[in-house]
Amino acid sequence: MLTKNKILFWLSIGLNIFFLILGTILIARRGGIAYLVKKLSFAENIKQEEITSRPTRQQNRFLSPYYKMRTNAFELFPNTENEIIFLGDSLTDQGEWQEIFPNLNIKNRGISGDTTEGVIYRLDEVISSKPQKIFILIGTNDLWQEGKKVSEVFANYQMILKTLKQKSPQTQVFVQSLIPVNNQKFNLKFIKNENLMALNERLQQLTTEYSYQYIDLYSHFVNEKNQLDLNYTSDGVHLNGNGYMLWKELIEKYVKAE
Amino acid sequence: MLTKNKILFWLSIGLNIFFLILGTILIARRGGIAYLVKKLSFAENIKQEEITSRPTRQQNRFLSPYYKMRTNAFELFPNTENEIIFLGDSLTDQGEWQEIFPNLNIKNRGISGDTTEGVIYRLDEVISSKPQKIFILIGTNDLWQEGKKVSEVFANYQMILKTLKQKSPQTQVFVQSLIPVNNQKFNLKFIKNENLMALNERLQQLTTEYSYQYIDLYSHFVNEKNQLDLNYTSDGVHLNGNGYMLWKELIEKYVKAE
Numbered sequence: 103m104l105t106k107n108k109i110l111f112w113l114s115i116g117l118n119i120f121f122l123i124l125g126t127i128l129i130a131r132r133g134g135i136a137y138l139v140k141k142l143s144f145a146e147n148i149k150q151e152e153i154t155s156r157p158t159r160q161q162n163r164f165l166s167p168y169y170k171m172r173t174n175a176f177e178l179f180p181n182t183e184n185e186i187i188f189l190g191d192s193l194t195d196q197g198e199w200q201e202i203f204p205n206l207n208i209k210n211r212g213i214s215g216d217t218t219e220g221v222i223y224r225l226d227e228v229i230s231s232k233p234q235k236i237f238i239l240i241g242t243n244d245l246w247q248e249g250k251k252v253s254e255v256f257a258n259y260q261m262i263l264k265t266l267k268q269k270s271p272q273t274q275v276f277v278q279s280l281i282p283v284n285n286q287k288f289n290l291k292f293i294k295n296e297n298l299m300a301l302n303e304r305l306q307q308l309t310t311e312y313s314y315q316y317i318d319l320y321s322h323f324v325n326e327k328n329q330l331d332l333n334y335t336s337d338g339v340h341l342n343g344n345g346y347m348l349w350k351e352l353i354e355k356y357v358k359a360e
Numbered sequence: 361m362l363t364k365n366k367i368l369f370w371l372s373i374g375l376n377i378f379f380l381i382l383g384t385i386l387i388a389r390r391g392g393i394a395y396l397v398k399k400l401s402f403a404e405n406i407k408q409e410e411i412t413s414r415p416t417r418q419q420n421r422f423l424s425p426y427y428k429m430r431t432n433a434f435e436l437f438p439n440t441e442n443e444i445i446f447l448g449d450s451l452t453d454q455g456e457w458q459e460i461f462p463n464l465n466i467k468n469r470g471i472s473g474d475t476t477e478g479v480i481y482r483l484d485e486v487i488s489s490k491p492q493k494i495f496i497l498i499g500t501n502d503l504w505q506e507g508k509k510v511s512e513v514f515a516n517y518q519m520i521l522k523t524l525k526q527k528s529p530q531t532q533v534f535v536q537s538l539i540p541v542n543n544q545k546f547n548l549k550f551i552k553n554e555n556l557m558a559l560n561e562r563l564q565q566l567t568t569e570y571s572y573q574y575i576d577l578y579s580h581f582v583n584e585k586n587q588l589d590l591n592y593t594s595d596g597v598h599l600n601g602n603g604y605m606l607w608k609e610l611i612e613k614y615v616k617a618e
């Protein structure tokens with residue numbers, strides 16, 4: 103009995119040593135003491151977890167380097183007459199709008215990763231030319247990357263529309279519905295079409311109150327399962343050429359109208 | 361003695377159980393069995409390490425979803441006469457070229473994350489309109505994201521220029537030098553200005569051999585420490601509005617020449 107206990111005892115000690123060595127190696131590989139300090143700081147820890155468990159596009163949000171570089175460019179570009187501005191996030195940014203609508207004075211004011219706050223922050227630059235038209239599509243990143251509530255995004259939209267009405271009353275504003283995502287085929291956490299639909303419904307009402315034009319894109323991009331149709335995307339969120347062609351079709355009459 | 365041993369024994373067992381529970385929790389938090397299987401597969405493991413230790417822009421390379429979506433759009437856009445094509449990666453993609461050079465038939469054929477291979481793969485589409493001019497700037501991601509050697513990138517450039525000469529001999533081709541990065545101020549691994557300079561030198565020679573126009577951007581973007589000047593960037597690689605204004609200045613005469 104004593105011998106058996108002894109074996110168990112040393113086995114147990116051995117196992118502990120093994121675990122300790124394993125732990126040390128793992129910590130060393132992840133960055134040693136610095137990693138440990140970071141992990142042990144609880145607040146930091148939570149923040150880290152959030153970021154690593156979210157899409158990397160997180161980097162490109164409001165006040166990201168890209169936001170800074172792009173707004174710097176927007177400020178340097180000269181204002182022109184009768185601008186037709188496309189304002190929004192990556193969906194707008196990635197659109198070759200001048201190529202889609204040639205011979206019009208179109209300006210791309212999309213910033214990949216941008217949110218309603220990012221738009222509010224740069225709205226003065228956008229309306230500094232007193233544009234003829236603004237086509238706005240923003241809010242997906244608010245829900246997706248920042249985990250905002252629908253009501254919070256909606257409140258920001260109220261501020262955006264109010265500002266536009268006050269500071270550039272002659273501008274025709276077109277509020278485009280959010281476009282669905284496909285999180286059945288693609289692993290997109292933190293974004294649900296139910297929330298996009300709920301926001302769209304409130305946006306439609308708000309747009310009418312401001313006597314602006316609401317444009318439903320959502321219902322045209324969705325398949326029978328209420329998911330972004332795979333004909334229009336390769337990542338479940340962004341649009342391919344077919345997607346932009348459909349988008350063009352849906353807004354063409356508003357873009358080209360006098 | 362026996363009691364002391366017993367205490368040690370149970371302490372050791374207790375520690376064993378503690379480590380086991382800790383390990384289980386950590387694995388569960390990281391994705392449970394799936395995580396374990398992935399980690400235990402050695403090849404997979406190495407691949408993971410590589411990817412996480414490189415910039416996240418890695419995702420957007422050749423044949424990434426973004427590449428697919430963007431080339432799909434390029435194929436759907438109609439060819440027009442006398443196109444002036446900007447061909448390249450994110451530096452080109454992020455440029456509002458139609459706004460920088462208004463009233464010219466400019467097409468943005470930049471794809472963020474693209475490499476020389478990506479360009480070779482889509483070159484037929486680019487020259488399908490028999491463009492008047494092509495301004496090319498590609499290769500940074502080859503060196504940075506893919507760790508290619510200068511000679512490998514150069515070989516791809518040879519293929520690009522050869523193809524252009526053969527398939528679209530009337531097109532004026534402008535080979536723009538690679539733009540420096542700033543890896544003193546920013547944490548950019550895997551990219552050295554020495555390599556960019558070495559490639560530029562060989563590109564200049566090659567361009568002359570093909571009787572195309574080489575445009576030196578590098579020396580204008582660099583500060584006295586041979587780093588991308590901080591006036592032109594917020595992330596050490598990409599350009600802000602000041603950067604695009606400088607770029608404009610450097611190529612304007614070539615863009616506007618008949």
